[in-house]
Amino acid sequence: GRKMDEEKKMENEAREVRQLNDLWSFVREPCNSIGYGFLHEWFRQDISRFHNATVMPVPSAFNDLEDLSLRDHVGWVWYQRSEFIPARMSKGRTYIRLDSVNYYAKVLDITQFIVFGQKNRITVAINNTLSHHTLPQGDVKATGYQDHIYQRGFMDFFSYSGLLRPVRLLFLPKTHISSQSITADAKGILTFAHSVIGTGYSKVEVTVTDAEGEVEYTSDSFNGTGKISKPHLWWPRNMGKPYLYTLTVRLLSNSSLVDVIRTQFGFRSVSWDHSQILWNGKHFHCQGFGMHEEYEVRGRAFDSVLMTRDLNLVEWTGANCYRTGHYPYSEERMAENDRRGIAVIVETAAEIQNLHMDYIRSTIDRDRNHPSIFMWSLANEPSASIKEANPYFAPLVKLAKSLDPTRPITVVLASSPSSDYVGGLLDVICFNRYYGWYSNIGQLYRIEHDIYNEISMWNKKFSRPIIISEYGAEAIPGMHKDPPFAFTEEYQVEVLKEHHKAFDRLKKEKKLAGEMVWVFADFMTVQDTTRVVGNHKGLFTRQREPKMSAHLIRKRYSSNTSRH
Numbered sequence: 001g002r003k004m005d006e007e008k009k010m011e012n013e014a015r016e017v018r019q020l021n022d023l024w025s026f027v028r029e030p031c032n033s034i035g036y037g038f039l040h041e042w043f044r045q046d047i048s049r050f051h052n053a054t055v056m057p058v059p060s061a062f063n064d065l066e067d068l069s070l071r072d073h074v075g076w077v078w079y080q081r082s083e084f085i086p087a088r089m090s091k092g093r094t095y096i097r098l099d100s101v102n103y104y105a106k107v108l109d110i111t112q113f114i115v116f117g118q119k120n121r122i123t124v125a126i127n128n129t130l131s132h133h134t135l136p137q138g139d140v141k142a143t144g145y146q147d148h149i150y151q152r153g154f155m156d157f158f159s160y161s162g163l164l165r166p167v168r169l170l171f172l173p174k175t176h177i178s179s180q181s182i183t184a185d186a187k188g189i190l191t192f193a194h195s196v197i198g199t200g201y202s203k204v205e206v207t208v209t210d211a212e213g214e215v216e217y218t219s220d221s222f223n224g225t226g227k228i229s230k231p232h233l234w235w236p237r238n239m240g241k242p243y244l245y246t247l248t249v250r251l252l253s254n255s256s257l258v259d260v261i262r263t264q265f266g267f268r269s270v271s272w273d274h275s276q277i278l279w280n281g282k283h284f285h286c287q288g289f290g291m292h293e294e295y296e297v298r299g300r301a302f303d304s305v306l307m308t309r310d311l312n313l314v315e316w317t318g319a320n321c322y323r324t325g326h327y328p329y330s331e332e333r334m335a336e337n338d339r340r341g342i343a344v345i346v347e348t349a350a351e352i353q354n355l356h357m358d359y360i361r362s363t364i365d366r367d368r369n370h371p372s373i374f375m376w377s378l379a380n381e382p383s384a385s386i387k388e389a390n391p392y393f394a395p396l397v398k399l400a401k402s403l404d405p406t407r408p409i410t411v412v413l414a415s416s417p418s419s420d421y422v423g424g425l426l427d428v429i430c431f432n433r434y435y436g437w438y439s440n441i442g443q444l445y446r447i448e449h450d451i452y453n454e455i456s457m458w459n460k461k462f463s464r465p466i467i468i469s470e471y472g473a474e475a476i477p478g479m480h481k482d483p484p485f486a487f488t489e490e491y492q493v494e495v496l497k498e499h500h501k502a503f504d505r506l507k508k509e510k511k512l513a514g515e516m517v518w519v520f521a522d523f524m525t526v527q528d529t530t531r532v533v534g535n536h537k538g539l540f541t542r543q544r545e546p547k548m549s550a551h552l553i554r555k556r557y558s559s560n561t562s563r564h
């Protein structure tokens with residue numbers, strides 16, 4: 001298959017892109033400062049001359065590159081670099097695209113600020129202070145000791161900060177295609193919609209080509225519905241091929257090209273009944289993991305080496321899916337899932353309803369064209385056992401359904417079936433549970449019974465597909481003991497095995513639609529008495545080497561999947 005969705009590279013015969021991924025000048029303000037850089041207009045100065053200036057690679061998190069005060073920095077940091085912008089670019093529009101910033105940033109059409117044909121200074125100010133508006137949510141407290149402050153995220157992962165994903169200058173034609181959505185189902189029905197900025201065009205050409213480049217469909221309108229007879233379907237790996245088509249939109253003025261974009265997509269339908277998820281009408285049992293997009297030194301930064309290692313290991317285990325715990329992952333990864341046939345649940349989260357709606361809108365808007373994404377998760381472990389959770393989530397589910405009626409909606413629950421106010425709103429129930437770890441640690445003998453009973457209860461209450469979206473135990477790599485003891489690799493293996501006994505029974509009884517271990521690989525968290533330099537529930541170490549549990553899962557996932 002093609003290596004990467006061309007649209008994600010964003011470069012083609014009508015568009016130019018300049019990658020800004022290397023070393024930037026870097027300055028931090030004192031912790032918790034009010035933004036001296038704005039008061040003193042640092043964007044007008046060469047910050048590399050400041051006494052505390054250093055350099056920072058992009059993309060990267062800044063936390064693990066220097067000292068303790070930078071690791072735990074809370075507040076403003078400044079990135080800067082200079083770029084020559086050729087005069088010919090003044091004919092178009094220039095955007096700066098920051099794929100991901102943790103946390104605050106504004107992305108702009110910077111055309112009006114550029115001096116074309118000259119060197120231009122680009123300054124990015126970032127504030128990483130967590131609040132109830134950020135992802136993860138968190139807060140900052142005074143420690144009571146001198147003027148020290150302490151920031152803590154409410155979720156179990158380290159809040160890596162900085163310019164975390166690629167930064168690019170996009171040189172687009174003055175009139176250009178600004179957004180698109182493509183829906184294509186297993187019957188060959190195709191619906192597409194595009195919007196355009198500017199009016200300098202006279203004609204539109206839409207073509208759909210198959211993987212060999214054969215034209216299968218054409219149209220002269222931005223928006224439309226068409227049909228392809230007998231399309232090659234997009235299947236998750238182990239069920240078939242993840243076949244991709246390409247939709248090309250060309251804007252023409254008389255006969256000269258104004259703009260063009262190409263997007264890969266797949267024909268496939270996801271549906272569900274009272275107990276199972278169906279992919280193109282066939283039973284799809286999802287087997288995979290929760291993940292994090294993070295690694296040593298670079299933190300949550302995009303890294304194609306890491307991405308490739310991770311997705312190769314996903315395939316090595318025989319898994320067919322994962323969940324993007326607990327935030328949308330890089331666009332590069334989404335394109336790779338499509339190419340490899342790895343099915344994905346995309347998750348977002350917030351805790352203020354209006355903001356939550358914005359997150360849902362932007363997540364669906366960014367990722368909707370990916371055939372590998374089969375479900376949207378609107379949150380992880382909200383307080384679903386309080387009454388207020390129902391009126392909080394009802395409009396969110398409604399919004400997600402209206403934006404995308406083709407995919408099921410879930411919220412990953414931690415509530416129990418007897419005290420839950422959210423499950424009734426969802427198409428698929430996902431829940432996290434840690435028998436043998438947070439519940440009854442050391443009591444391996446009861447895990448099969450406890451998890452079997454709970455899944456049966458969810459099933460009875462809701463009669464819809466149930467996925468256990470997290471279960472597992474910590475294993476410090478290399479720690480062994482027989483008989484098994486908490487925190488050893490043996491103990492982690494036994495916890496998983498006991499769950500599998502119940503899962504196999506539930507599968508036979510058609511009460512389980514999927515199973516996902518927490519977690520794919522060890523990852524960094526905040527410092528805590530319950531975390532030994534991070535969370536060690538990984539099947540793989542943080543360096544992506546297998547623990548005993550990875551071999552167990554590989555055996556299970558490779559034997560349970562069937563080709564057809």
Ligand code: GCB
Nearest residue numbers: 156380381432470518535537
């Ligand atoms: C959970 C959370 C996940 C944690 C995990 C754990 O339920 O969803 O973010 O890392 O438990 O290991 O405690």
